[in-house]
Amino acid sequence: MTINSLSWEHSLLNRAYHALNNSTPIEPVSLDQKLLIDAYKQSAAITQKYSHTFYIASSLLPAAQRAAVRALYAFCRMSDDIVDEGEENRLHELLRWRQESLANHPRKDNPIALAWADTRAQYHIPRQYAEQLLDGVASDLIQNRFATFDDLAHYCYGVASTVGLMTMHIVGYSSESAIPYAIKLGVALQLTNILRDVGEDWQNGRLYLPQDELAQFGLTEDDIDNGLINNRWRAFMQFQIDRARQLYAEALPGISMLGQNGRFAIA
Known part of the structure; x- marks a missing residue:
């Protein structure tokens, strides 16, 4: 063959x-900086927990880019986990995550979506x-x-x-x-x-x-x-x-x- x-x-x-x-530009997330910093920290923690290799590789990037790729990883990880490890109604759960993670201004109690929304805006993804x-x-x-x-x-x-x-x-x-x-x-x-x-x-x-x-x-x-x-x-x-x-x-x-x-x- x-x-x-x-x-x-x-x-x-x-x-x-x-x-x-x-693609159309979106406005950066308007939040208290401490809340946004904490959101990025949680994305970094998820990256470190689930992919040590990716975490180390991303450490080679400048600080802002490092935080952004870890926010991207956390978004992808959350999406995967819903399908692989979610509850019985995984399609409904994924649809809910889709709405939240693609919102330009996610809820303040969803740090992964917050960091991801800010990353999308900052880097015009x-x-x-x-x-x-x-x-x-x-x-x-x-x-x-x-x-x-x-x-x-x-x-x-x-x-x-x-x-x-x-x-x-x-x-x-x-x-x-x-x-x-x-x-x-x-x-x-x-x-x-x-x-x-x-x-x-x-x-x-x-x-x-x-x-x-x-x-x-x-x-x-x-x-x-x-x-x-x-x-x-x-x-x-x-x-x-x-x-x-x-x-x-x-x-x-x-x-x-x-x-x-x-x-x-x-x-």
């Missing part, structure tokens, strides 16, 4: 450019990027199979590439030419997570591997269920690993288009 990214790449570029070109992330997270509640890699790439864009696109606004970027690289890096990172977590995802009723490609390698869902490891499985996984490596390589030139302060932290 050959690796072809042209179809999904064009579609995802259109989504990203549409979000960027249809397009609202549609956040909406696309929430849509991607929500899709886990209604979709647990992917017919093709094109389908999977759109999922990866929603839950991962959007994070990179929003991060670009915080660390700075030289031109819109950086966008395709951010998209590919997000797809590569999410594909890596998928390949690492096949067994765990299967136990949770989810299979993110492209159905058509499993079939082309002679694999079935029964093979996944039985934990089969044979030459067909190894060949399939090697194909996916090669795809991820190709995406990482194609994304690498985009690092030089980021603001100088953010390059090392992202790389």
Whole structure:
């Protein structure tokens, strides 16, 4: 099999450019500074608790950017946790979080939404990027199979590439030419997570591997269920690993288009 990214790449570029070109500025959150500082501190605490690696990497950024990317992480983490660990009515809970987290002036008793709203305003992060992330997270509640890699790439864009696109606004970027690289890096990172977590995802009723490609390698869902490891499985996984490596390589030139302060932290 050959690796072809042209179809999904064009579609995802259109989504990203549409979000960027249809964004409108919002006013910074008007709050007592102590309340806002405390909100950012809580975002930092969430980042440190759930991702020590991200917390350390963000420490390489200047103070303001460091606080902002941790606010972004906390927003993403809260969104993920509602789907993965929320109560029975998770869709309702996610809709409520969507309204609160995208409000320009969230309630004062929601520190994560406060820090995130202030970050979006300060760094002019397009609202549609956040909406696309929430849509991607929500899709886990209604979709647990992917017919093709094109389908999977759109999922990866929603839950991962959007994070990179929003991060670009915080660390700075030289031109819109950086966008395709951010998209590919997000797809590569999410594909890596998928390949690492096949067994765990299967136990949770989810299979993110492209159905058509499993079939082309002679694999079935029964093979996944039985934990089969044979030459067909190894060949399939090697194909996916090669795809991820190709995406990482194609994304690498985009690092030089980021603001100088953010390059090392992202790389």
